[in-house]
Amino acid sequence: MTSSAFMYLFLAAAVAGGVGMLALRHPIHAAVSLLGTMLCLAAAYAMLGAHLMAVFQVIIYAGAIMVLVVYIIMLLDLGSDDARAFRSVKVFVGIPAATVLVSVLARLAWHRAAGTEPRPGLLSSIGDPAAAALPEGFGTVASIGRDLLGRYVVPFEVTSVLLLAGIVGAVYLTGRDSAGLKAQGNAVGEGKGTGDGGQAEGAPAGGEEFAA
Amino acid sequence: MNPLLNPKLPEPAYKEEFTAGRLFTYRNPSDLTLWERLYVPEVLRGLSITGSIFFKNMGLWLVWLGYWARGRANEAPRGAVTVYYPEEERPDMTKVNRGKHILTQRLNGEPQCVACYMCATACPAWCIHIDAGEHPDPAIEKYPVRFDIEIDKCIFCGYCEEACPVDAIRLTTDYHTVDYLRERMVYDRDYLLSWNPTKVQQEHVYPGGEPRRG
Amino acid sequence: MTLDWAFLLITAVNLVAVIGLLLNLGGVLTWVERKQAAVMANRIGANRCYIPVPVPAKAPGGGWKVRWSKRFTLVGLFHAIADGMKMLTKEDYTPPFVNRFIYNLAPFIAFVTVFATFAVIPFGGPVEPARLLDGPLLSGIGALDGARAWLAGFFGDGSGAARTFRLQLADLDIGVLYVFAVSGTGVFAAALAGWSSNNKFSLLGGLRASAQMISYEVALGLSVIGLFLIHGTVDLGRIVDQQQSLWMWGIVLQPHMFFLFLAANIAENKRIPFDMPEGESELVAGYFTEYSAMKMGMFMMSEFVAIAVIAGLVTTLFFGGYHVPFLYDDGFHFGESVVPLSHLTVVVLRLASFTLKVLVLCWFQILIRWTLPKFRYDQVMRLGWKMLLPISLANLVLTAGIAQIVNAR
Amino acid sequence: MSEIKTVTLTIDGRQVTVPAGTSVLEASKVIGAEVPHFCYHPGLPVDGNCRMCIVEIDGARRPPVSCATSCADGMVVRTDTAAVKAIRASVMEFLLVNHPIDCPICDKAGECMLQDYYMQHDRKRSELRDEKVHKPRLVKFSDRIVFNGERCILCTRCVRFTENVTRTHELGIVNRGDRALVEVAGGGSLHNRYQDNVADICPVGALTKTDFRFKKRVWFLKHTDSICPGCSRGCNVVLDHDKNEVVRVMPRFRAEVNGHWMCDEGRDIHKRIGVDRLLAPRVKLPGREGGATPEEALEAVAEVLGEARKTPDRLAAIASSWGTNEEAFLFAKLFGETLRTPHMDVKSDSDEGYPEDDVLHTADHNPNRAGVVAQGVVPNDKKGGLGLAGILDACRRGDIQCLVVWGPGLSGHLPGGESELALVLSKVARVVYLGWKDDPVARLAHVALPTPAWAEKDGSYTNCDGIKSTSVRALDPPPGVRGEIEVLADLQARLKGRSYGRTFRELAAKTGAPLPPRRPAPALRQPSLYRHASGVARP
Incomplete structure (x- = not known):
């Protein structure tokens, strides 16, 4: 009883955080409410016994992604006025998405209340009471680890390669100017001469600056 | 890439200087050995030094407890080089420590000072305030009616002492300049003249021996 | 469903014990830090705070009167109390132009995350309440019979068998991952505090804090994965269980990882030699420059509590947790000879063992803080990414290989 | 309209053209070659007794005093040859033979010509080993002026002032040689209304003003151009002030208004500032x-x-x-x-x-x-x-x-x-x-x-x-x-x-008000000159 009370508390807080994220004008306030939502969701996972899920929710979403979001908001110094820039996104993406979500949820709730089965389809398993029966050890570190490194090892590794490619690309795109300069500087410092023209796109500019 | 757009850059004229090591470079070559650059052993060595001092002092504390139990706490060997200041004082205070000021006196007890403002002029903290007056003796002519030193502003640099043409102001070794009230930290002429080498301040000697009198 | 009163009681006891231990340790550590620095530097250190003791003295006109002349200083220990009182009674000044909500939120995040970390650390061995009063000395006292019967009844599972409880606030099978998750959330405290203060120094401190904490989080996690491989679990309770033997202690299995883990933890706690975010010499006080009174105190307090939490974590992972060498549930085992001990003695010994280890590690952290010079910022980053991370990865590969060989045999 | 006759001469290698009758000293000022002097004052007739302003002139039998030598066409003047410097050093030595060098208690210290020229042209110890001649100190010439005979270098600026500016003729030199002394004629006191000027023009600390005596060392003073509101003459003055308080009022040269001088009543005008003030509405x-x-x-x-x-x-x-x-x-x-x-x-x-x-x-x-x-x-x-x-x-x-x-x-x-x-x-x-x-x-x-x-x-x-x-x-x-x-x-x-x-x-x-020149921000006078003087020249 207490646990379900806590469950409802966390879920209510998560919903409040989501509403807050949408309603608050200041980006950092919105980010903090999103953080609250994620932490509450993690708590809900934990209450459902999915401890690893909860921890990943905190480590990855709250700990890593939200930190980046907050970081960017701070560094760009976004004020409340900058929220207006995203108005068209809200209108053309947000409203349709919200409409779809609300309609699906309403349909499920309708069927649950009426005690009827929803028509089979893409979302059919969501409301399926049979799906609630979980296998033994669901959500533990061992079971998830076994799935991740056994059954789903190929998608898992492919994803990691994708992420690695993303990281390398980001480093190349953001770091090429300074890399070019550094290469020039090192070359002079070590007395090797310059003119390794094909080195990087940014090299000529840096080299001219150095020569002047 | 079009070579015309990226011509080979001329080599800097000071290339030889660089290679010969004659020109200053921003690189600060490390003079650490490989063992030192491993860092962790050196960290452990540092920790062992500070740790040994810690344990030595804790041991001395135990020794002190023994002395204290026998009522002879003062005789215990001590590890700390600092003291409980108001209750204790350092016995090894240097004789040339610059502390409180005094005004030296003529034989009749009047200030040697001729109110020339040299100390006030030299003072970097502007803590000396003088009012000059006409002395009845034309041979002296000028003397300080008021001579205030704001000791809380003073930085004890000793410039006043050095600037004084008549050896009238000196810094003693007395360093007890603390007080709870700011008003009490302004030393007036009478206080500065009250220094007397025969009294209790005896241990706080003049750096330059006895003041010239008369 | 009825409530499990026994479980609730034990949890409440655990909660009080953990919070009491951490709060008091955090307070005392503020004094320890100062006093230990003094002792290490041949100084006297904090000594002024005292409680006046009345001493009867002869009044000048005859008769007696009380003079409060004696000073009970207790080697300056009251400074911890005085500091707390000072912080609580000082003006809590909120500067104008701060982002009020976030500014007020940040110290709480710092405080809560540090405290929450300790929840999964087992600080004492398994307790069987029904057997607590069974010792050879206590069993003779008839007055305790009633209490013994009550314990057996209250903590029984109904079928007559005695229940065993862990002295651990939350027994999670994700164990140490929870620690990483919660301490990772602590980044927000520094980042939000720095940003909301509307001060350039604070913002720089906050940015440095988040960069440093995220960097070291990686090394922190990877450095102990080798141990998890060996123990085959991330559940701290089970890890401690497996360290019953001295040869299974983390410090014996992976001594190099102890240094890595401790270094990453100190960096995570933003203490010297990793105090970039605070950086007194360049950033005033870093991300909490604009905080005053108890809000500042909460940042300070969380730092000191974090020392204790780190000590607890290191104890659990590397120093056998609450285990005393050769002490088993029924007494000391030296080879074949057995020294039997009562359950209560074992419980108390294990609690004392854990506390002692934590204290020694706290001392060690403060020793490091007063010995090593501060790093430069680029050195901090280089150490994190180019030293600690590759070493942890290499260790992981090596340990995995060895574990594979050992398992295959 | 009469043509002003000019002469052209060479001073220190530079050609300068001045009206005929200009002294060499004034002509030197035009090109910025400073010739040291004590007795010469632009507002007083030339006397030429201090011998400090000696320069070399080609063709002259011996170096003449520049204040008393008129410029002539084709004259070639040198103001800083080795010989001239040696003469200046000797003159300084003579002036300082009987000077008490009590700069610490002298109010002129800091704006004293003797002090400045000692640092520029002499800078050596006195070689006199005998007792200095003692003269009366603290002689009250009047309520406003105090005379110190030992510091006096007998330049007679004050005497010439009473003779030529106020034409009251109170002051004169009595006795001869090292006993010579400025005295008020007939043993009376100064009785003109411009007597503070004698303290201003005194190049040393022999004449001091009772008002300013011991009030303030001059290097603490800030100087602000002002006018004297005492009468409709509106003498141009400099207010010397420190810590938001005027300490003394000094005349400022303005040829068409007050020349070099101002009256004693004007010197006291600053004392009215704090009296009977309306401070609040x-x-x-x-x-x-x-x-x-x-x-x-x-x-x-x-x-x-x-x-x-x-x-x-x-x-x-x-x-x-x-x-x-x-x-x-x-x-x-x-x-x-x-x-x-x-x-x-x-x-x-x-x-x-x-x-x-x-x-x-x-x-x-x-x-x-x-x-x-x-x-x-x-x-x-x-x-x-x-x-x-x-x-x-x-x-x-x-x-x-x-x-x-x-x-x-x-x-x-x-x-x-x-x-x-x-x-x-x-x-x-x-x-x-x-x-x-x-x-x-x-x-x-x-x-x-x-x-x-x-x-x-x-x-x-x-x-x-x-x-x-x-x-x-x-x-x-x-x-x-x-x-x-x-x-x-x-x-x-x-x-x-x-x-x-x-x-x-x-x-x-x-x-149509004349805008005042922007003065540089007042800087604290460095005391090093003074310290050196007292330390080195002490007999």
């Missing part, structure tokens, strides 16, 4: 009694004037003759243009009686009567405007409803003095006072606003000869006190009048 209007902030008082004045504006014939304004041209300009614009009153006049602020003489003193003891009148503070004759006497009569009759008095001294215009003033003002419904003194009018007025004294504000003054001089603010006014320019401009703004500017520099363009 007073408001006695119904409903507004009690202490008022400057802002509230200004509001009250605006209200009174706004009321009086409806009947401009019954409004009268009396201006101060100590006001500056810029303030007078605003005053005239406010009352004549915005409030349209015909009754405006200027009064005397000060009637302190000291007689005029043929040196500098004038009879009018107000600095700027001519300037205030010139800015248009005069009765409007076309509208039947009343002069000062007429305004006072109208007040007595009760014809004036609102009277604005700027500056103190109104009671001096009434034969009955203060008691009559009270009677006259009781007939006026609203009296507004604006001034720096706590005058009887300030006590009787319904609104009294404090203003700064002349040393506390910028402004230009027009003297009796129509010459304009500018006085620069030297001191900070008392807290909360705002200058007349600001007050009048504020009133003008509140009464919806035209804006003419709120600062001196804005208004100076309209009144």
Whole structure:
């Protein structure tokens, strides 16, 4: 009883955080409410016994992604006025998405209340009471680890390669100017001469600056 | 890439200087050995030094407890080089420590000072305030009616002492300049003249021996 | 469903014990830090705070009167109390132009995350309440019979068998991952505090804090994965269980990882030699420059509590947790000879063992803080990414290989 | 028109053309070659007794003194050869033989020519081993001047001053050789009104002023160009001040006004600044009694004037003759243009009686009567405007409803003095006072606003000869006190009048005031020179 009370508390807080994220004008306030939502969701996972899920929710979403979001908001110094820039996104993406979500949820709730089965389809398993029966050890570190490194090892590794490619690309795109300069500087410092023209796109500019 | 757009850059004229090591470079070559650059052993060595001092002092504390139990706490060997200041004082205070000021006196007890403002002029903290007056003796002519030193502003640099043409102001070794009230930290002429080498301040000697009198 | 009163009681006891231990340790550590620095530097250190003791003295006109002349200083220990009182009674000044909500939120995040970390650390061995009063000395006292019967009844599972409880606030099978998750959330405290203060120094401190904490989080996690491989679990309770033997202690299995883990933890706690975010010499006080009174105190307090939490974590992972060498549930085992001990003695010994280890590690952290010079910022980053991370990865590969060989045999 | 005859000569290798009759010393100044001197003073006849200004002239049998040698065409002068330097060092040595070198207690230290030239040209120990000659110290020449015979170098500047400038002939040299001494003739005392100048021109510390004696070391002083408001001569002066207090007043050379000199009364003018000051505004209007902030008082004045504006014939304004041209300009614009009153006049602020003489003193003891009148503070004759006497009569009759008095001294215009003033003002419904003194009018007025004294504000003054001089603010006014320019401009703004500017520099363009040169920020004089002198030259 207490646990379900806590469950409802966390879920209510998560919903409040989501509403807050949408309603608050200041980006950092919105980010903090999103953080609250994620932490509450993690708590809900934990209450459902999915401890690893909860921890990943905190480590990855709250700990890593939200930190980046907050970081960017701070560094760009976004004020409340900058929220207006995203108005068209809200209108053309947000409203349709919200409409779809609300309609699906309403349909499920309708069927649950009426005690009827929803028509089979893409979302059919969501409301399926049979799906609630979980296998033994669901959500533990061992079971998830076994799935991740056994059954789903190929998608898992492919994803990691994708992420690695993303990281390398980001480093190349953001770091090429300074890399070019550094290469020039090192070359002079070590007395090797310059003119390794094909080195990087940014090299000529840096080299001219150095020569002047 | 079009070579015309990226011509080979001329080599800097000071290339030889660089290679010969004659020109200053921003690189600060490390003079650490490989063992030192491993860092962790050196960290452990540092920790062992500070740790040994810690344990030595804790041991001395135990020794002190023994002395204290026998009522002879003062005789215990001590590890700390600092003291409980108001209750204790350092016995090894240097004789040339610059502390409180005094005004030296003529034989009749009047200030040697001729109110020339040299100390006030030299003072970097502007803590000396003088009012000059006409002395009845034309041979002296000028003397300080008021001579205030704001000791809380003073930085004890000793410039006043050095600037004084008549050896009238000196810094003693007395360093007890603390007080709870700011008003009490302004030393007036009478206080500065009250220094007397025969009294209790005896241990706080003049750096330059006895003041010239008369 | 009825409530499990026994479980609730034990949890409440655990909660009080953990919070009491951490709060008091955090307070005392503020004094320890100062006093230990003094002792290490041949100084006297904090000594002024005292409680006046009345001493009867002869009044000048005859008769007696009380003079409060004696000073009970207790080697300056009251400074911890005085500091707390000072912080609580000082003006809590909120500067104008701060982002009020976030500014007020940040110290709480710092405080809560540090405290929450300790929840999964087992600080004492398994307790069987029904057997607590069974010792050879206590069993003779008839007055305790009633209490013994009550314990057996209250903590029984109904079928007559005695229940065993862990002295651990939350027994999670994700164990140490929870620690990483919660301490990772602590980044927000520094980042939000720095940003909301509307001060350039604070913002720089906050940015440095988040960069440093995220960097070291990686090394922190990877450095102990080798141990998890060996123990085959991330559940701290089970890890401690497996360290019953001295040869299974983390410090014996992976001594190099102890240094890595401790270094990453100190960096995570933003203490010297990793105090970039605070950086007194360049950033005033870093991300909490604009905080005053108890809000500042909460940042300070969380730092000191974090020392204790780190000590607890290191104890659990590397120093056998609450285990005393050769002490088993029924007494000391030296080879074949057995020294039997009562359950209560074992419980108390294990609690004392854990506390002692934590204290020694706290001392060690403060020793490091007063010995090593501060790093430069680029050195901090280089150490994190180019030293600690590759070493942890290499260790992981090596340990995995060895574990594979050992398992295959 | 007569042609000025010029001669061209070479000094230190540079050609210089000067009027015939110019001395070599003055010609050297033109090219910036400083020739040291003690007895020469541009305001006094040449004597040539100190021998310090010796230069080499080609063809001269021996090096002559430059102050007494007229320039001639084709002359070749050298001011810094080795020989000249050796002569200067010897002269310095002789001058210092019997000098007590008591710089620490000498008030001249820091601006002493002997001290400066010692550092530039001598810098060695005295070789005299005998006892120095002792002469009388602390001889009171008068209440204002103290003489120290030991420091005197007998340059006779002071003697020549009493002979040629004041022509009172009190001072002379008695005795000969090392016993020579300046004395007051006949054993009396100095009795001219310009005697402080002898202390100014004394190149050493032999003559000091009682007023300034031991008050302040000169290197603490800040110098601000000002004028003396003591009489309508408007002598140009320098206010020497420190810590917001004027310590002494020194004349500033202005050939067409005061030359090098100023009178003793003018030296004491700064003592009036702190006396009888009105420091806070007073408001006695119904409903507004009690202490008022400057802002509230200004509001009250605006209200009174706004009321009086409806009947401009019954409004009268009396201006101060100590006001500056810029303030007078605003005053005239406010009352004549915005409030349209015909009754405006200027009064005397000060009637302190000291007689005029043929040196500098004038009879009018107000600095700027001519300037205030010139800015248009005069009765409007076309509208039947009343002069000062007429305004006072109208007040007595009760014809004036609102009277604005700027500056103190109104009671001096009434034969009955203060008691009559009270009677006259009781007939006026609203009296507004604006001034720096706590005058009887300030006590009787319904609104009294404090203003700064002349040393506390910028402004230009027009003297009796129509010459304009500018006085620069030297001191900070008392807290909360705002200058007349600001007050009048504020009133003008509140009464919806035209804006003419709120600062001196804005208004100076309209009144033609000479803008003061920007002085460099005062720097603390370094004491190192002095310390060295006392340390090295001590016998």
